[in-house]
Amino acid sequence: MTLQQFARHAQAWGADIARWPESLRAAALQLSASPEAEAILASQRELDTLLHAAAPDVAPIRVDRALNRVVTALAAAPPRSRFSATLSRWLIPAAGLACAVGIGALAATIGPLADTGTDETRGVLTMIFDMTSIDQGFSL
């Protein structure tokens, strides 16, 4: 890291190198002992201090009032039922899975027993599905 890069990062992240992105910290710490780097950090520290004092004070009464208003607003609104939360989280995926299993089971049960095809069709199907006629070359 050059001194110029150090100055650029200090301008963004401030004087506290511990708050810089992790990827920059080691190189920044190495440079930070130099007088030039110290001057850069001192200059940024002034701004950090001013900013620390500039955060809005939020009185506890405002927090309580806001909290109570949210509770009141939600109580007046149609309730978000536990059922809808459960529905979106579990029932819809579970129903999808159950449908897939059901369709699969139905196909497995009905499909092979259906005898609506011609001899030619059955021949083709037998050729495809009759695994005993195929030397698979491996065993389970």
Add this chain to the structure above:
Amino acid sequence: MALVAAGDNGAFRRLMARHMGRAIRVAETVVRASAEADDIAQEAFIRIWRNASAFDPGVARFTTWMHRIVVNLSIDRKRRNGSGHAPVPEDLADNRESALGGLVASEQQTAVQNALSALPDRQRAAIALFHFEGMSGRDSALAMNLSESAFESLLTRARSALRQRVLTTLDESRRRQ
């Protein structure tokens, strides 16, 4: 959050009690008006309650998700209200000590508040997340839907503009004295 997603009112109250102050502070930094900030924080928590099941702790921390909602609501509100010069909040300039010697703390704070008000909304949001809330650069970037390098650029612009304005104001003040 899992309890909140399951509809646990008590868990939601505890979550609000822990984070409402932060939400109000970020909103107030962006919109520069305390009543509006309170509204925005309330709206944010109503959304959090309604969309709790959409929160994925594998993607972001709760605070990052909450701040993203607050920042988006605040910037939307400012945009709707017009993007003029933001007012300086009336109750912000207090007498806390500061580093620059020889100048009255309230004067410094007024200068900083004026400089903050003159920043674009997104730059103010960056200052709020990184400096006021103490979030990491990475989490702040996530909350603003930016890459870390884009957030660094935003913060650089914000700090440079602040510094310039504060120094100019304080120089003018020194000359008047």
